[in-house]
Amino acid sequence: MKYYTHCNIYASCMQWKSEKSQKLLNKLGQLIRKKRLDITGKSLNMFSYEFDLNPGNICKIETGKIEPKFVMLWRIAEALSIPLSELIRELENEIDFNLIEK
Numbered sequence: 001m002k003y004y005t006h007c008n009i010y011a012s013c014m015q016w017k018s019e020k021s022q023k024l025l026n027k028l029g030q031l032i033r034k035k036r037l038d039i040t041g042k043s044l045n046m047f048s049y050e051f052d053l054n055p056g057n058i059c060k061i062e063t064g065k066i067e068p069k070f071v072m073l074w075r076i077a078e079a080l081s082i083p084l085s086e087l088i089r090e091l092e093n094e095i096d097f098n099l100i101e102k
Contacts, residue, residue, distance in 0.1 A: 020099050026064035027094050031087065032076060033062040039080050051079035 017025075036047055044062070048055035053075060060066040061076075068076070077084040 018099070020097055022064065023097070024091075024095060024099065025067060028068075028091055029062040029064040031091055031094065032058075032080075035080050035082070035087070036062075039082070047079065051075070053079065 036042065036044070040047055042050070044058055045055050047053070048058050053072075057066065057068075057072065058076075061068045061072070073087070074084050077087050080087075
């Protein structure tokens with residue numbers, strides 16, 4: 001199964017997401033959602049409102065529908081009061097594959 005998303009709304013280029021890339025996005029989203037609930041206990045809307053984050057984007061990140069930008073991940077980590085490196089480390093421990101085949 002292949003996933004495609006527009007990489008620029010003004011251009012006709014398409015970005016291809018492999019199954020592994022999509023699996024990684026799904027794991028990241030699940031981890032962020034788990035952290036949000038475990039650490040803050042807040043609903044998505046309350047979390048977004050309190051930390052000035054777009055609830056639509058947070059929802060899409062948590063469901064693996066979009067690839068979050070680095071700055072957004074940093075802001076989410078700050079809102080969770082954890083270093084971004086901790087979030088990445090936990091994600092690395094949860095995945096059992098490489099994105100690039102060697």
